[in-house]
Structure formats: C-alpha cells, structure tokens
Amino acid sequence: MVSADILPQIQSALVTLRSQIVTALALEIGTYTFPDGTTDPAIAVLGLGSAVEIYPPKDTSVTGLEVVLVTLNSIRIEQRLDGIIQNIITQVFLKQFDTSKNTITPLFKLLSVIDIDGDPIRTVSDPYIGNIETCQMQILHSFYTDTGDL
Structure with missing residues (x-):
C-alpha cells in the first residue's frame, strides 16, 4: 500500500506527465464528444494519485487518438x-x-x-475482428521518504 505522505508527490507527477503528453501530442490527441454534445481532448487519467478520475461517461464517442493514464496501486519498496x-x-x-x-x-x-520502463507493446488494428490499434507502455515514478537515523 502506498503511504499517504507521497500521494501529493504522485498527483504532482501525474499533472507533469499529463502536461508533457499534451505538449508532445498536441496535434495528435483526438476528441471526446459527450452525450450532451460538448467536446474535450481525449485524455483520461485513472487510478492511484488522480485527484479526480477523469474518464468519459457512457455513450461518449471517441475520434482520433485517445490517451489513457492508469496509475497502479502496486508498488516496489526499496529499503x-x-x-x-x-x-x-x-x-x-x-x-x-x-x-x-x-x-x-x-x-x-x-x-x-x-522515459519508459521496458519496451512498448503495440497491437495493430484488425477490421475483421473489430479491434483498434493500441500501444501500451509503463512509466516508473520513484518517491523517496526520509526515515531519519535509526
């Protein structure tokens, strides 16, 4: 379980990561069109550290490239x-x-x-089975907590 003292650091790292992605993919990011007709850039933020989970509601249509960030609750701890x-x-x-x-x-x-951790995994689209092209990668965030002299 992640200690509560690093949650603000995780949130800050996610804000920075989202900003880097929006800047790098400014012309690539697609659009969410919500059921009420409003639109927004197609970037979702989910999971641990998200101040608010941002994901489109049911019946939202997506065009172009969607970016989804999912921060996992599993961690590695190094003493x-x-x-x-x-x-x-x-x-x-x-x-x-x-x-x-x-x-x-x-x-x-x-x-x-x-910087990503490991190699990206890409799955190409296949019109015969109706899947879209996806690419998955992982980013490792390291957070240090000082425990003082023991």
Missing part, C-alpha cells in the same frame, strides 16, 4: 539506510480510433519527452 524508495507504475495506453492512422508517430513523439 535504504536513511529512508525508503517507493516505485509506482503508470501505464500509458495510446488507442487509435482513426483506422487510417496508427500509434507509431505518437509513440515516437512521446519517447522524445518521457
């Missing part, structure tokens, strides 16, 4: 002599709803501004 390091994972999903485009260009744009 140090003077404190602990808590490593939190955020999964980033690129979901391309425009079948004439792919996730390769957005992926390379993201890789130019953020």
